Amino acid sequence: MAAIPHHVDLNPPSEVTGESIGSMPIYVWEVPVRATHWLIVTSIVVLGATGLYIHAPYLVPSKPVDASSVMASVRFWHEIFAIVFSLSVAFRFYWGFVGNSFASWRQIIPHRREQFYWLGQMAKYYTFRRRHPVPYTGHNHLAGLAYTVVSIGLFAQVLTGLLLFGWIMQAGPIHLLFGWGSAVPGGIQTVRLLHNILTFLFLAFAIHHVYSAVLVDIEERNGVLSSMFSGYKNIKIGQTVEALGLVGEAPEETAREHEVDD
Amino acid sequence: MREDGVYAAMVRRGMTRRTFLRFSAAMAAALSLPAAYGPRIAKALEAAPRVPVIWIRGQACGGNTEALLRAANPTAANLLLEVLSLDYHEELLAVAGADAASPLAGLASRYPNGYYAVLEGSFPTGAAGAYCLIGGRPAVDVAREVATGALLTLAVGSCAVDGGAPAAPGGITEAGGIGKVLTGGNFIALPGCPANPSNLAAVIVHQLVAKETMPTDLAHRPLAFYGNLIHNQCERRPHFEFGEFALEWGDQGAQRGWCLYKLGCKGPETMANCPDVRYGEKISWNVSSGVGCIGCHSPSFWGAMGPAYRRLPSPLPFLPNLTTDLVGGAMVAGIGGVAVAHGVGMTIRFKRYKAQDRRAKAKAAAEAASATETPPTAEPEAAAGTETAAAGTGER
Structure with missing residues (x-):
């Protein structure tokens, strides 16, 4: 299927951007995509900080204190943001089926031949073997692959968190649904270990994610950073993979000329 | 009867x-x-x-x-x-x-x-x-x-x-x-x-x-x-909620009877009624006497609940002294290092391509100048501008 960009704003691009004549803003990220993105960012920051505190409490009073329930507060906020996080992840998952083509799982999960081709091209760019990033309106497919892996991590983090919560709760619907932590091989300690390790995976991913976004923003001048606020990407006319007609067909011949000659 | x-x-x-x-x-x-x-x-x-x-x-x-x-x-x-x-x-x-x-x-x-x-x-x-x-x-x-x-x-x-x-x-x-x-x-x-x-x-x-x-x-x-978590019945639970932890065996916190969570107590993982029934003629149990729970009421606890004095086992079973903090921290630092190195590489490459483009433009301008026999300094801006656009569109 051809992922033809829709929601095209037909303002004269020169007026909007004041920059390159050959580019125009395209509405890429819908409100739910941006909202869940920033909710997940906020949650990861709060959950990371509180979670690492719960794992290894680094604020320990030197003498007894009155009613400064540090751990209780930290756990409270961890659980509140766990709910925000879980709902955001769930809603973004749902939006992958009803949102526009850029939000669709079809663009995120690589499953067609040309997606793997462009994925390879983007990998070439990152390893200095291709001059320009793959011109893509939404996610490039290497990013899509990364988000597929990270999404599995997100779900695993929500699940392990619910298992730990069900373990502590001992009663109620959460315990009923997620009280089977002891059935995991290695017991509840394995669940705890996974929950802890996944935290670091998200921290590592955040570094990579921000770095790549800045890199592509500088290289492409397409406003990928501001697009996460405005929803619009500044796309050069006639240059995206979609516009070049490279989606849905074997792209080898057309693409070869885009590679670096050296 | x-x-x-x-x-x-x-x-x-x-x-x-x-x-x-x-x-x-x-x-x-x-x-x-x-x-x-x-x-x-x-x-x-x-x-x-x-x-x-x-x-x-x-x-x-x-x-x-x-x-x-x-x-x-x-x-x-x-x-x-x-x-x-x-x-x-x-x-x-x-x-x-x-x-x-x-x-x-x-x-x-x-x-x-x-x-x-x-x-x-x-x-x-x-x-x-x-x-x-x-x-x-x-x-x-x-x-x-x-x-x-x-x-x-x-x-x-x-x-x-x-x-x-x-x-x-x-x-x-x-x-x-x-x-x-x-x-x-x-x-x-x-x-x-x-x-x-x-x-x-x-x-x-x-x-x-x-x-x-x-x-x-x-x-x-x-x-x-x-059916109940030891952690939920523990007499030291208030110290946990207050963030009061013993950090080492015998330190001030341990002497005050603070929570043994940081010393690897498995109370939060273990289901048992030890805090209620206790041992030795109901006198005491291990947390009362200042040692954390080792999770002995849990299934396969020798394998699953160790190490006794740490919160979590090593993420790599064949390297038992590793901690998740060490592995995770190294992973985050590694990715950060790769990002920095990659950024430096990208900057160098960017400059190299820019210089290449500049040379190509100068060459094209010189050729154009010799072809039309006009002085090469006549319209350098305009030439550069079109070249940039051409490079920008053509390359992709």
């Missing part, structure tokens, strides 16, 4: 009515029942028949027997097992040789009304069971014979439940718990190292009184004893 019943036997052994009632109330408490159930338990026990108990021990340290002999309600629990007619228990047998083994021969004809089997210790299956023999026969076969014919089988202690220490990683005897002995699920598991004798007594009382097996979880552990 039955003449051959439990109460009659207790009275014959010199137990007063008052002690008997106190024992009934203690059992009600152990079963998490309201105090009102004490008299009902007493009444039911008066009518309860005696049931013989066969106690089989495989590979074990004997800790469960030791705990039983020093039980929280010592007279009562011992008496209970005495009136239960403990017909076979290797440590407590007075006789020896062929006489000692006689209760094990012809169990069905000897006990037409049935008997209870208690298993202690693990049962090795390696070398055809030769690692542990009872009367010259593999312990696992003896245990299977006894447990198969029993009214109810109790696996007492972690070794009997899932193999415990002999079945921990590194064990060579291919030991296992009751899973190696019984194929069905008609048993009650009382894991723990040792299992609390109060719980053992309460299971038997429940069986006598209610005439049905106690409700258990997926691991066959009675929910009355193994």
Whole structure:
């Protein structure tokens, strides 16, 4: 299927951007995509900080204190943001089926031949073997692959968190649904270990994610950073993979000329 | 009152009515029942028949027997097992040789009304069971014979439940718990190292009184004893919520009785009623005496709950001294390092391409100038501008 960009704003691009004549803003990220993105960012920051505190409490009073329930507060906020996080992840998952083509799982999960081709091209760019990033309106497919892996991590983090919560709760619907932590091989300690390790995976991913976004923003001048606020990407006319007609067909011949000659 | 019943036997052994009632109330408490159930338990026990108990021990340290002999309600629990007619228990047998083994021969004809089997210790299956023999026969076969014919089988202690220490990683005897002995699920598991004798007594009382097996979880552990998290019942829980932790053994926090979470206490992972029933005549349990829980009531705790003094095991089992903080921190630092290095590489490359473009433009401008025979400095901006656009569009 051809992922033809829709929601095209037909303002004269020169007026909007004041920059390159050959580019125009395209509405890429819908409100739910941006909202869940920033909710997940906020949650990861709060959950990371509180979670690492719960794992290894680094604020320990030197003498007894009155009613400064540090751990209780930290756990409270961890659980509140766990709910925000879980709902955001769930809603973004749902939006992958009803949102526009850029939000669709079809663009995120690589499953067609040309997606793997462009994925390879983007990998070439990152390893200095291709001059320009793959011109893509939404996610490039290497990013899509990364988000597929990270999404599995997100779900695993929500699940392990619910298992730990069900373990502590001992009663109620959460315990009923997620009280089977002891059935995991290695017991509840394995669940705890996974929950802890996944935290670091998200921290590592955040570094990579921000770095790549800045890199592509500088290289492409397409406003990928501001697009996460405005929803619009500044796309050069006639240059995206979609516009070049490279989606849905074997792209080898057309693409070869885009590679670096050296 | 039955003449051959439990109460009659207790009275014959010199137990007063008052002690008997106190024992009934203690059992009600152990079963998490309201105090009102004490008299009902007493009444039911008066009518309860005696049931013989066969106690089989495989590979074990004997800790469960030791705990039983020093039980929280010592007279009562011992008496209970005495009136239960403990017909076979290797440590407590007075006789020896062929006489000692006689209760094990012809169990069905000897006990037409049935008997209870208690298993202690693990049962090795390696070398055809030769690692542990009872009367010259593999312990696992003896245990299977006894447990198969029993009214109810109790696996007492972690070794009997899932193999415990002999079945921990590194064990060579291919030991296992009751899973190696019984194929069905008609048993009650009382894991723990040792299992609390109060719980053992309460299971038997429940069986006598209610005439049905106690409700258990997926691991066959009675929910009355193994249905609550130690962390949720712990006397040091307020210190946890206040963020007051002992950081080292014997430091100020430890002396003040603060939470042992940072010293690897497995209370938040372990389901048991230790804080309530306690050990050693109900005097203490390990958190009270300043050492964290090691999770001994959890399934396969030797493998699953270690290391005892750290919160989490190593993420890589073959490198046991690693911590998740170390591995995770290294991973984050590594990705950060790669990003920095990559950024430097990208900057260098960007400059190189820019220089290349500039040279190409200058060359094109020079060619254009020589072709039209106009001075090369005439319109450098315009030429550069179109070249940039061309480069920008053409390359992609």
